[in-house]
Amino acid sequence: MPRVSSDQLAARRQQILDGARTCFADHGYEGATVRRLEQSTGLSRGAIFHYFRDKEALFLALAEEDAQRMADVVAEQGLVQVMRDLLRAAEAGDADRSWLGTRLEVSRRLRTDPDFRGRWQAQSAALTAATRERLERQAATGSLRDDVPAPVLARYLELVFEGLISHLAMGLPADDLDAVLDVVEHGVRAAARQQA
Amino acid sequence: MPRVSSDQLAARRQQILDGARTCFADHGYEGATVRRLEQSTGLSRGAIFHYFRDKEALFLALAEEDAQRMADVVAEQGLVQVMRDLLRAAEAGDADRSWLGTRLEVSRRLRTDPDFRGRWQAQSAALTAATRERLERQAATGSLRDDVPAPVLARYLELVFEGLISHLAMGLPADDLDAVLDVVEHGVRAAARQQA
Numbered sequence: 001m002p003r004v005s006s007d008q009l010a011a012r013r014q015q016i017l018d019g020a021r022t023c024f025a026d027h028g029y030e031g032a033t034v035r036r037l038e039q040s041t042g043l044s045r046g047a048i049f050h051y052f053r054d055k056e057a058l059f060l061a062l063a064e065e066d067a068q069r070m071a072d073v074v075a076e077q078g079l080v081q082v083m084r085d086l087l088r089a090a091e092a093g094d095a096d097r098s099w100l101g102t103r104l105e106v107s108r109r110l111r112t113d114p115d116f117r118g119r120w121q122a123q124s125a126a127l128t129a130a131t132r133e134r135l136e137r138q139a140a141t142g143s144l145r146d147d148v149p150a151p152v153l154a155r156y157l158e159l160v161f162e163g164l165i166s167h168l169a170m171g172l173p174a175d176d177l178d179a180v181l182d183v184v185e186h187g188v189r190a191a192a193r194q195q196a
Numbered sequence: 197m198p199r200v201s202s203d204q205l206a207a208r209r210q211q212i213l214d215g216a217r218t219c220f221a222d223h224g225y226e227g228a229t230v231r232r233l234e235q236s237t238g239l240s241r242g243a244i245f246h247y248f249r250d251k252e253a254l255f256l257a258l259a260e261e262d263a264q265r266m267a268d269v270v271a272e273q274g275l276v277q278v279m280r281d282l283l284r285a286a287e288a289g290d291a292d293r294s295w296l297g298t299r300l301e302v303s304r305r306l307r308t309d310p311d312f313r314g315r316w317q318a319q320s321a322a323l324t325a326a327t328r329e330r331l332e333r334q335a336a337t338g339s340l341r342d343d344v345p346a347p348v349l350a351r352y353l354e355l356v357f358e359g360l361i362s363h364l365a366m367g368l369p370a371d372d373l374d375a376v377l378d379v380v381e382h383g384v385r386a387a388a389r390q391q392a
Contacts (some may be wrong), residue, residue, distance in 0.1 A: 162363055
């Protein structure tokens, strides 16, 4: 009997997540049928649902992966940098487009599926916490504007972030957006410390 | 044979639009079945599709109505005021929530339906034009910051607007958002003229 290492299990799980990500992005949640999931992952439905209980569990695992990845970048480099990275990815037309797709699908499901809201809340809270913590560190070093409370600035950055996701996911032009992010970035900084 | 006035025709058409708006908001585009459209409008499918060729035409008419309404408010009061109005409507939990629903459905369809993009472009352009014209008028009177080109500021406001729609449509909390809109509003003004 062949041994299946935990590395192999993890790789298979990741293969399913990556294929499903493309499938959800291209067809939306409802349009991602089991047959399409088989095609995009290159695996049978039996294999897919061995790893994930159902389509819902698969989608939530994807959304969780994204939220964690984002929170990590926010903690290190801030939410504006996450936005700049997204912009680069969209301009390059690379796979992160599908990341955007997942995120917009989350937005739609939050609206139409009240049960989903509860399941999403924890992940959304992680990003908010990472953003606030970073801003509070910046406030402590005096690099943040101090006429507006840090939580308001955090919410401001999140709102712009949500707008950027929506904009890019719709395939709208990304020209001018670097200059827009400069406006946003300078808008949260202490005036005396404005940098290029 | 009874005469049907053009007023009556217009009223019937509006009745269909209003019912369909709620239906799309509650169930999404795909979920708005003909049966549900009948229930939400209080009219038969025969009556509905007498006025609108198909569900797609009905949805586009709704989106067009919204885009025109928004462009009018933008021309008069600016995009930040449109955002403040949205915030009030969301806090009151009133019917404008369904307006948000339509808008988010537009976002999703722009992503998953390339044909829809072409049909939407004209309406999206109207809002952009209204925003830019207003900012250019403000620039001419010296009330706009002059270190960033007006088209960049217009794009900035649109990005925040898109983020607000997404945020509200997801049913996320609206607390702090008035303060966030203050940050946005002051961010486009000439520094010497900052007002409360």
